[in-house]
Amino acid sequence: MHHLDHDIDEFDEDYVSKTDVKRYMHELQDLALTIIRLPKAKRNKLPLNEELQDAMVLGDKILNKPDALKRHSRFVAKLLAETDVDAIRAEMDVLANKHQQQSKQHEKFEQLREQVIAGGNQEVEDLLALCPGMERQKLRQLVRQATKEQANNKPGKSYRDLLAYIKANYQE
Structure with missing residues (x-):
């Protein structure tokens, strides 16, 4: 009978x-595809090294070639494995969050528009108090x-012009 006398601490x-x-490489491949498919303007904001x-330049050329894109995403995943992926993910989160913030701001402006249309004169006065740059008559x-x-x-x-006017003059 063979008896192993190892402590857990001895394991590597x-x-x-x-x-x-x-699993990690598959995550990196998914990240690589996501980055390749980002619009150039957003991708340029990511902390990507020269390689x-x-x-990404090659990725743009093969976007509509699924097999080549899959191979290329494996290559990009290997490059990502050698870089600071956390910094890239953090910047991607910031970009996604900016979109959410813009959506919430837009919803807020739409609510103000609905309130001022439904509320009449008092809502107009309240909005003028919020936005001193607005002209009462306009x-x-x-x-x-x-x-x-x-x-x-x-x-x-x-209806659209009112929303644009509120957006242009709203101050928090």
């Missing part, structure tokens, strides 16, 4: 299973026209 703490390595930037005119458009179930130009 740096050991990574083959499954874990594969990765060159790889705001009332836009609200009046937008109200007419809504009454006819045809939100149109004035």
Whole structure:
């Protein structure tokens, strides 16, 4: 009978299973595809080294070639394994969050527009207090026209113009 007398501390703490390595590489391949598919303007904001930037140029050329793109994503994943992936992911999160913030801000402006259309004179005055840069006459005119458009179930130009006017003059 063979008896092993090993403590857990003696095992190699740096050991990574083959499954874990594969899982990590698949995550990097997914990240690589995500980065390749990003619009150039967003991708340029990522902290990519020169090698990765060159790889992105090729990625742009083969976006509509699935097999080549899959091979290329494996190559980019290997490059990513040698770089600071956390910094890249953090910047991608910031970019995604900016979009969410812009969406929430847009919703807020739409709510203000709906309130001022539904609320009448008091809401106009409240909005003027919030946005001192607005002209009372122009705001009332836009609200009046937008109200007419809504009454006819045809939100149109004035409805959009009112939103743009609120966006341009809103101050927190």
